[in-house]
Amino acid sequence: MPEQPIRLYRTKSGCVVEQNGQLKLLSACSWDDLIEQDNLATWFKDAARNAASIANLDSSEILAPIVSQEVWAAGVTYYRSRDARMEESKSAGGGDFYDRVYNSDRPELFFKSTASRVVGHGGKVAIRSDAKWSVPEPELALIVNSRGSVLGYTIGNDMSSRDIEGENPLYLPQAKVYHRSCALGPCVVVSSEPPPTSTGIQLEILRATAQVFIGFTTLSAMKRDFATLVQYLYRDNIFPNGCVLLSGTGIVPPDTFTLQSGDEIRISIDGIGMLVNTVG
Numbered sequence: 212m213p214e215q216p217i218r219l220y221r222t223k224s225g226c227v228v229e230q231n232g233q234l235k236l237l238s239a240c241s242w243d244d245l246i247e248q249d250n251l252a253t254w255f256k257d258a259a260r261n262a263a264s265i266a267n268l269d270s271s272e273i274l275a276p277i278v279s280q281e282v283w284a285a286g287v288t289y290y291r292s293r294d295a296r297m298e299e300s301k302s303a304g305g306g307d308f309y310d311r312v313y314n315s316d317r318p319e320l321f322f323k324s325t326a327s328r329v330v331g332h333g334g335k336v337a338i339r340s341d342a343k344w345s346v347p348e349p350e351l352a353l354i355v356n357s358r359g360s361v362l363g364y365t366i367g368n369d370m371s372s373r374d375i376e377g378e379n380p381l382y383l384p385q386a387k388v389y390h391r392s393c394a395l396g397p398c399v400v401v402s403s404e405p406p407p408t409s410t411g412i413q414l415e416i417l418r419a420t421a422q423v424f425i426g427f428t429t430l431s432a433m434k435r436d437f438a439t440l441v442q443y444l445y446r447d448n449i450f451p452n453g454c455v456l457l458s459g460t461g462i463v464p465p466d467t468f469t470l471q472s473g474d475e476i477r478i479s480i481d482g483i484g485m486l487v488n489t490v491g
Contacts (some may be wrong), residue, residue, distance in 0.1 A: 251363070282322075334488060345469055352364065361443055366484070410430045414464075474489065475488075
């Protein structure tokens, strides 16, 4: 039987490695050191030999898989995202910008978050107090080391204030970068190979336990490839502790929808799991 993927959790007690149904706690593990390992899968096999086995992992113990890394994001990598950005900004005269980005060689890349602004699985994400139209954006997130090698993948939520961005494309940093505007987790699937294009991504939003939105896409709908996004991000730039790169969204709720306090956001990606956050 082939080995199952290695899943790595950052927890309050240390790093937990899951493979083939077994959980191992690496209590002295440094997350930043892990990101810099050349062959993470081999390193885990060696480290797990003397690590303590644990029976289960309490979800309340899980932390966001980030310590000193920056979070960056790619925009307009899906056709659905292009349409949404064009629609929200057309009154400001910026609708054509996003069509040009979608069809250009150079991707849109922007700074999203420092580690201190990121929440993990089960944490509370925020909507801006001066925004009237806010949505989550479900994205596959790449874990990249300082040398530009992708080590693994996790789930990301790029919280966005669509009315602020739509008012003027130059307001993008205010629409995207604020406290608790990003969520990552629950685990990192360690792999040097990208997930298959058939990989499904689902977004579900619950309000008072009732489903108010559900959407689905696959990586096959993504226009750009991960290698190109990473290459552009690392062009004339350095990331001493590596970075997390959100690869863009192909699911956008309708223009009539906006998040409210208390909403539960569930993002599922095949092969990784489910990231759950509430708006608070």
